[in-house]
Amino acid sequence: MTKRLVTIGNGMVGHRFLEQMAAKGADWELICFCEEPRVAYDRVNLSGYFAGKTAADLSLVAPDFYKDNNIQVHVGDKAVRIDRANKTVTSAKGVTISYDKLVLATGSYPFVPPIKGNDLPGTFVYRTICDLEATEAYAKDCKVGVVVGGGLLGLECANALQNLGLKTHVVEFMPRLMPVQVDDAGGATLRQKIEDLGIGIHTGKSTTEIVADEHGRVHKMQFADGTELLTDTIVFSAGIRPQDELARQCGLKIGDRGGIAIDDNCQTSDPDVYAIGECALYNNQIFGLVAPGYRMAEVAADRLCGNETNNFTGADMSTKLKLLGIDVASFGDAFGKTAGSKVIAIDDAIAGTYKKLVVNEDGTRLLGGILVGDATVYGTLLQLMQNQMALPPHPEDLILPHRSGVSMAMGVEQLPDTAQICSCNNVTKGQICTAIQEQELRDIGSVKSCTNAGMGCGGCVPLVTDLLKAELKKAGIAVNNNICEHFAFSRQELYSLVRSQDIHSFQQLLDRHGTGRGCEICKPLVGSILASAWNDQILDAPHVSLQDTNDAFLANIQRDGTYSVIPRIPGGEITPDKLIVLGQVAKDFGLYTKITGAQRIDLLGARVDQLPLIWQQLVAAGFESGHAYGKALRTVKSCVGSTWCRFGVQDSVSLAIEVELRYRGLRAPHKFKSAVSGCTRECAEAQSKDFGIIATEKGWNLYVCGNGGMKPQHAQLLAADLDKETLIRYVDRFLMFYIRTANRLERTATWFNKLEGGIEYLQAVIINDSLGIAEELEAEMAHQVATYACEWNATLQDPAKLQRFQHFVNTDAPDPNIVVIEERGQNRPVFEHERQLSELQLK
Amino acid sequence: MSQTESIQPITKQWTTICPLDRILPNTGVCALVNDRQIAVFRVGEEEDVYAIENLDPFSKAYVLSRGIVGDHNGIPKVASPIYKQNFSLLTGECLDDLTIKLQTFAAQVVDGQVQVHG
Ligand SMILES: Cc1cc2nc3c(=O)[nH]c(=O)nc-3n(C[C@H](O)[C@H](O)[C@H](O)COP(=O)(O)OP(=O)(O)OC[C@H]3O[C@@H](n4cnc5c(N)ncnc54)[C@H](O)[C@@H]3O)c2cc1C
Numbered sequence: 006m007t008k009r010l011v012t013i014g015n016g017m018v019g020h021r022f023l024e025q026m027a028a029k030g031a032d033w034e035l036i037c038f039c040e041e042p043r044v045a046y047d048r049v050n051l052s053g054y055f056a057g058k059t060a061a062d063l064s065l066v067a068p069d070f071y072k073d074n075n076i077q078v079h080v081g082d083k084a085v086r087i088d089r090a091n092k093t094v095t096s097a098k099g100v101t102i103s104y105d106k107l108v109l110a111t112g113s114y115p116f117v118p119p120i121k122g123n124d125l126p127g128t129f130v131y132r133t134i135c136d137l138e139a140t141e142a143y144a145k146d147c148k149v150g151v152v153v154g155g156g157l158l159g160l161e162c163a164n165a166l167q168n169l170g171l172k173t174h175v176v177e178f179m180p181r182l183m184p185v186q187v188d189d190a191g192g193a194t195l196r197q198k199i200e201d202l203g204i205g206i207h208t209g210k211s212t213t214e215i216v217a218d219e220h221g222r223v224h225k226m227q228f229a230d231g232t233e234l235l236t237d238t239i240v241f242s243a244g245i246r247p248q249d250e251l252a253r254q255c256g257l258k259i260g261d262r263g264g265i266a267i268d269d270n271c272q273t274s275d276p277d278v279y280a281i282g283e284c285a286l287y288n289n290q291i292f293g294l295v296a297p298g299y300r301m302a303e304v305a306a307d308r309l310c311g312n313e314t315n316n317f318t319g320a321d322m323s324t325k326l327k328l329l330g331i332d333v334a335s336f337g338d339a340f341g342k343t344a345g346s347k348v349i350a351i352d353d354a355i356a357g358t359y360k361k362l363v364v365n366e367d368g369t370r371l372l373g374g375i376l377v378g379d380a381t382v383y384g385t386l387l388q389l390m391q392n393q394m395a396l397p398p399h400p401e402d403l404i405l406p407h408r409s410g411v412s413m414a415m416g417v418e419q420l421p422d423t424a425q426i427c428s429c430n431n432v433t434k435g436q437i438c439t440a441i442q443e444q445e446l447r448d449i450g451s452v453k454s455c456t457n458a459g460m461g462c463g464g465c466v467p468l469v470t471d472l473l474k475a476e477l478k479k480a481g482i483a484v485n486n487n488i489c490e491h492f493a494f495s496r497q498e499l500y501s502l503v504r505s506q507d508i509h510s511f512q513q514l515l516d517r518h519g520t521g522r523g524c525e526i527c528k529p530l531v532g533s534i535l536a537s538a539w540n541d542q543i544l545d546a547p548h549v550s551l552q553d554t555n556d557a558f559l560a561n562i563q564r565d566g567t568y569s570v571i572p573r574i575p576g577g578e579i580t581p582d583k584l585i586v587l588g589q590v591a592k593d594f595g596l597y598t599k600i601t602g603a604q605r606i607d608l609l610g611a612r613v614d615q616l617p618l619i620w621q622q623l624v625a626a627g628f629e630s631g632h633a634y635g636k637a638l639r640t641v642k643s644c645v646g647s648t649w650c651r652f653g654v655q656d657s658v659s660l661a662i663e664v665e666l667r668y669r670g671l672r673a674p675h676k677f678k679s680a681v682s683g684c685t686r687e688c689a690e691a692q693s694k695d696f697g698i699i700a701t702e703k704g705w706n707l708y709v710c711g712n713g714g715m716k717p718q719h720a721q722l723l724a725a726d727l728d729k730e731t732l733i734r735y736v737d738r739f740l741m742f743y744i745r746t747a748n749r750l751e752r753t754a755t756w757f758n759k760l761e762g763g764i765e766y767l768q769a770v771i772i773n774d775s776l777g778i779a780e781e782l783e784a785e786m787a788h789q790v791a792t793y794a795c796e797w798n799a800t801l802q803d804p805a806k807l808q809r810f811q812h813f814v815n816t817d818a819p820d821p822n823i824v825v826i827e828e829r830g831q832n833r834p835v836f837e838h839e840r841q842l843s844e845l846q847l848k
Numbered sequence: 849m850s851q852t853e854s855i856q857p858i859t860k861q862w863t864t865i866c867p868l869d870r871i872l873p874n875t876g877v878c879a880l881v882n883d884r885q886i887a888v889f890r891v892g893e894e895e896d897v898y899a900i901e902n903l904d905p906f907s908k909a910y911v912l913s914r915g916i917v918g919d920h921n922g923i924p925k926v927a928s929p930i931y932k933q934n935f936s937l938l939t940g941e942c943l944d945d946l947t948i949k950l951q952t953f954a955a956q957v958v959d960g961q962v963q964v965h966g
């Protein structure tokens with residue numbers, strides 16, 4: 006007699022299982038209970054329903070498929086009881102059917118947090134077509150919608166609400182978005198991108214109550230921090246829970262946090278019962294994606310058809326998606342859970358991207374990673390991980406934006422020819438290299454036009470450039486380190502040209518050694534070299550057009566085109582009177598104030614026309630420029646040291662002030678920072694600085710080439726127990742040597758990592774003067790120290806320079822586009838969606 | 849192209865915005881012309897001037913006049929001071945994103961005065 010197989014659940018995985026059984030032509034009588042009023046449909050593309058797809062479009066079941074294959078499906082009938090002793094299933098409509106084998110494919114259900122009011126009219130979930138129909142009908146009378154949950158589904162749901170024309174907010178309990186897939190930094194980048202789309206993001210919000218209006222419908226949400234959010238409707242998307250209710254009732258083994266436990270065969274604790282899809286728990290893991298569910302369906306079908314070789318062994322949860330048009334990818338061990346694993350992350354707030362690699366202990370293999378904002382390298386990284394390929398010596402090059410002078414040739418050479426380099430146009434490494442060789446391509450432009458690589462989003466251009474460099478090198482053609490199309494020189498070469506030929510302006514250098522008019526790469530670079538070499542005022546007429554806008558207006562530009570003002574507070578020491586001045590200025594000009602990470606005070610939101618007025622007051626009160634805008638010395642942080650601290654062995658504050666005043670305004674290839682601690686407890690964190698000083702019983706220890714920021718690195722001890730004069734001499738030499746030899750935009754730590762011979766080499770140069778340049782370096786620094794002048798003071802004295810500090814050349818009006826809004830008692834610039842909102846209200 | 853222009857009922861005219869020497873060589877200024885923010889650049893030491901919208905489409909801030917002026921293969925351009933995308937001063941095209949094109953305006957120097965047609 007034919008044996009009977011009953012399947013509970015006709016979702017994506019349940020249906021795939023039945024398809025597999027039919028395809029294998031197995032000798033089973035197949036019966037399925039389907040709770041939903043329609044047979045399986047494409048839940049993954051559920052949101053397509055709001056974009057115009059009908060339930061029929063989404064259906065996964067070919068017409069007559071079940072009939073043709075003799076599969077009996079009880080549509081709209083939920084299984085409510087399993088009797089394992091008698092091997093029967095009973096349904097809500099009262100049908101009782103016996104089984105020989107049973108397959109549970111009950112999927113999962115949305116988790117609704119236990120909040121008062123979570124069942125009010127106007128609250129919904131996002132899982133089935135029925136859910137969407139209900140949400141859509143209700144939303145017709147709504148203006149504002151909130152999604153509770155900032156995960157993958159929540160964001161997709163937010164998109165759907167926005168498509169329905171609602172002003173949409175996302176409320177997330179965790180401090181970041183997509184807590185499962187991405188980490189803090191990635192969540193921050195994602196947040197910025199989504200806010201730019203006009204969706205309100207509220208993270209770290211714990212909802213305490215949903216309050217109804219007089220008709221008993223959703224009206225507002227209250228949060229634990231006392232804030233509120235008005236809304237007309239709420240969709241919960243706060244995670245899924247495995248639908249394991251039936252399995253619990255009949256005593257199958259369930260995981261601690263839910264899920265029906267299965268083994269490699271997809272068998273539950275009862276060998277006659279299988280579980281597949283999202284309801285199943287394998288190795289204490291639930292798989293919330295469809296691909297692993299499909300794998301399970303295959304394995305279970307094989308088992309039931311007598312094939313014992315196919316096992317379920319877990320699944321790769323790597324995903325790459327476009328959420329609201331934003332690339333998000335997470336693959337492998339994204340959170341670095343592997344023992345000994347290490348993390349490399351690049352958080353590029355300018356480009357709005359976040360990229361993270363998790364590598365094994367010795368940095369030779371890729372274990373996983375996260376990409377937000379730009380996932381073009383996903384394909385390559387996945388290949389590196391899946392093929393267990395050796396990583397290049399500096400794995401960070403894989404995710405670094407391209408910069409001249411930095412080559413990842415080591416990385417590209419190791420990629421297989423099949424590696425997809427350009428994912429937009431699907432061009433492989435092999436195709437690119439062949440084109441370079443056969444068509445004798447010599448520049449990136451022709452590689453792009455001949456292969457189509459890099460012609461889509463452009464994200465792969467750095468990779469293509471490196472391939473080109475590697476190919477040219479192989480062919481014995483000289484590879485250039487040219488900084489840009491205008492100068493066929495590296496930064497170091499330009500620096501020595503400027504000094505040796507006594508060049509004092511960009512035009513002079515361009516006439517003698519360059520072509521064209523220059524660009525945003527070479528101009529600031531030459532501006533910086535001229536400043537490092539001669540210390541002329543950067544706003545003097547011949548130099549002003551070279552400066553980045555931060556240098557050009559002696560302040561840091563912010564996202565709305567206003568500037569931040571950071572006066573120098575040497576060593577972080579400030580008198581009460583000066584503090585009052587800062588407060589008063591901020592009040593007078595409506596500026597937002599914040600303590601920076603470097604023991605200073607940032608005044609934000611100054612319009613360009615306000616900068617001179619602000620600085621007039623600051624200079625009058627004895628402040629000077631803090632050079633927070635320049636690639637220059639930032640601050641020398643200090644702890645209070647022996648003056649107050651009971652552990653202090655030296656006066657760290659006095660030294661910090663002296664050092665800061667000595668090197669203030671010194672231009673370098675990149676910004677650099679310092680700190681002085683009064684004892685070995687190191688409260689000033691000097692070992693995370695470009696140069697750091699720590700007091701000892703006998704003098705001062707000098708550490709160099711440390712870094713905080715994106716890629717922290719500890720500084721290395723250059724020399725110990727120095728007296729102050731020697732200390733200063735070594736710092737002079739060290740800084741000038743760095744300025745001489747570093748690449749464009751290379752911090753001391755990166756520079757150091759490329760120095761052959763490491764700290765011993767640096768010690769030889771700085772302490773033992775192995776290159777015989779120590780005297781020169783000291784003289785160059787002496788010139789800098791002697792010619793320092795506060796840039797703001799100089800600017801205020803010069804009416805011609807002040808003319809530029811005006812938004813319009815033909816009227817005194819300020820930029821009307823700058824609009825602020827109050828938050829926590831201070832002004833901040835509006836976001837685009839707030840601007841649109843306020844303009845709407847105005848109308 | 850010419851069609852759209854003839855449909856728009858804009859009466860453009862030359863507006864004098866400032867003396868040439870208010871614009872340092874290879875820098876820009878912003879002018880308010882008929883309530884529009886227009887960035888005007890002086891390329892080189894002579895009377896070569898160009899005008900484009902001042903709105904940076906990437907940051908939505910009115911700042912292009914403060915960008916660095918340069919050239920790419922001889923095409924004069926400005927780089928946004930916020931996120932550094934380049935715009936051709938001749939056509940307004942974004943050289944880093946071909947889907948984006950800014951409006952340009954005619955500009956000239958007459959008797960040492962910079963004029964914009966907008
Ligand atoms: C909006 C959305 C977007 C998604 N996007 C992606 C994506 O981009 N990529 C990806 O890989 N995954 C995505 N998923 C997840 C994917 O849809 C699931 O992994 C997949 O549907 C799981 O299939 P399943 O059969 O296990 O569960 P389901 O598809 O949920 O099917 C279970 C079915 O069983 C029924 N059922 C439950 N109990 C009973 C019972 N007692 N009697 C009868 N029937 C019962 C349920 O009603 C349901 O129809 C998304 C999910 C949603 C909701």
Ligand code: HEM
Nearest residue numbers: 561571601602603604605633639640642678713714715716
């Ligand atoms: C355009 C981009 C950036 C801007 C506008 C910016 C601005 C600032 C400002 C204004 C401060 C306060 C400093 C002061 O008081 O002088 C600061 C501090 C800091 N910045 Fe940045 N920064 C930027 C990029 C970066 C990057 C890329 C890194 C990492 C490499 C970084 C790491 C830091 C650190 C670690 C501090 C704290 C310093 C300390 O405590 O000593 N910043 N930044």
Ligand code: SF4
Nearest residue numbers: 193352353354355714
């Ligand atoms: S201040 Fe620094 S860390 Fe903060 S957002 Fe800006 S760049 Fe990022």
Ligand code: SF4
Nearest residue numbers: 644650653683684688
């Ligand atoms: S570093 Fe030493 S001296 Fe300075 S505050 Fe800390 S304990 Fe005191």
